[in-house]
Amino acid sequence: MLIIPHPQEPFPNFYNDLNGSLQMAWKMLGRATKDRKAAFRTPVMASVSDDGPQARVLVLRAADIDRRELIFHTDTRSGKADQLGKDNRVAVTFYDAHRKIQLRINGIAQLHTSDTLADQQWRDASPNALRCFSAPLPAAPCALPSDHDGSEATRKTVAAGRQFFAVLSVGIVQLEWLYLHTHGQRRALFCWHEEQWKMQWLNP
Numbered sequence: 001m002l003i004i005p006h007p008q009e010p011f012p013n014f015y016n017d018l019n020g021s022l023q024m025a026w027k028m029l030g031r032a033t034k035d036r037k038a039a040f041r042t043p044v045m046a047s048v049s050d051d052g053p054q055a056r057v058l059v060l061r062a063a064d065i066d067r068r069e070l071i072f073h074t075d076t077r078s079g080k081a082d083q084l085g086k087d088n089r090v091a092v093t094f095y096d097a098h099r100k101i102q103l104r105i106n107g108i109a110q111l112h113t114s115d116t117l118a119d120q121q122w123r124d125a126s127p128n129a130l131r132c133f134s135a136p137l138p139a140a141p142c143a144l145p146s147d148h149d150g151s152e153a154t155r156k157t158v159a160a161g162r163q164f165f166a167v168l169s170v171g172i173v174q175l176e177w178l179y180l181h182t183h184g185q186r187r188a189l190f191c192w193h194e195e196q197w198k199m200q201w202l203n204p
Ligand SMILES: Cc1cc2nc3c(=O)[nH]c(=O)nc-3n(C[C@H](O)[C@H](O)[C@H](O)COP(=O)(O)O)c2cc1C
Pocket: 042, 054, 055, 056, 057, 058, 059, 060, 072, 073, 074, 075, 078, 079, 080, 081, 139
């Protein structure tokens, strides 16, 4: 019987490198804030509600490596804003199917409504991205949502939504890395401890 060997999947530089894996994680997070098509652009964030866990997709707006912080936008009237006011622990999960990398982040969320960060993020966002904040109360029952008329949003037309706009920052406490490879998976845990990353390989 002829055995055709499985072609060896190449090993990336970070394969057996804890520091390299962490750097790759930050690189992918940073890229996702600029590239709308990046897989890490739309992670799932889970929060704790009185009725159990709640998870939803959010757009990653910024990732600050020095502050170990992720930045999202949300509506102060949303369920998650209410949940985070009671319990600010969140889990954020990213997966890039092409690169076969999963990141599971645990962090502490904070809502910014009227500080310089909120003002700056509101100023820098495009009017189209801010249109939803002047919409009627999210999640309220309705006959059929009243759609916008298709006209281009402008600073003026979205201005009323500023009162409901919030920046949701997540201070990263722990980051778990998982890289899938045919030869063997690599799982690692990075914990921010005493002003530095404590890193450790884990069994996958
Ligand atoms: C691709 C995609 C991107 C989204 N981006 C955001 C976002 O940046 N901020 C946000 O609050 N909701 C976003 N949503 C909607 C949320 O997933 C969710 O439906 C909404 O925030 C209400 O969630 P909550 O009731 O748990 O607060 C997005 C949904 C999808 C599918």
